[in-house]
Amino acid sequence: MSEQSFSDQELADAVERLSDPERFREAEQLVSRVASGLPAVLATALGDGGWFGESHQSETLKAATIPDPDERLTAVRALLAEETQMGMMIGVAVGWALREELGKGGATGAAQDEN
Secondary structure, eight states: OOSOOOOHHHHHHHHHHTTSHHHHHHHHHHHHTTGGGHHHHHHHHHHHTTTTSHHHHHHHHHHHTOSSHHHHHHHHHHHHHHHHHHHHHHHHHHHHHHHHHIIIIIOOSHHHHHO
């Protein structure tokens, strides 16, 4: 990663700007260009991080086998929420790392030509 660091306020402002549909649409278009390779990156990161390890398997089995249907549903929803949050955090990290890789001089596409 680069030596550049961002303040909490700069990060919060950047996230806020993403709520603009046009700005987010541009990001979606960029991601869609590499989307086919991203699931493998996510699965590797989740696996390497231990997310799909024994403890996760155990918690999944525990949630799925809770006798009370309401408690089972609550437990499964909690696991899904945690997995979604983890996937989002890894997705952001992958995006950040991808931007770093592109900034190393390997990218010679139209974006650099415009500068």
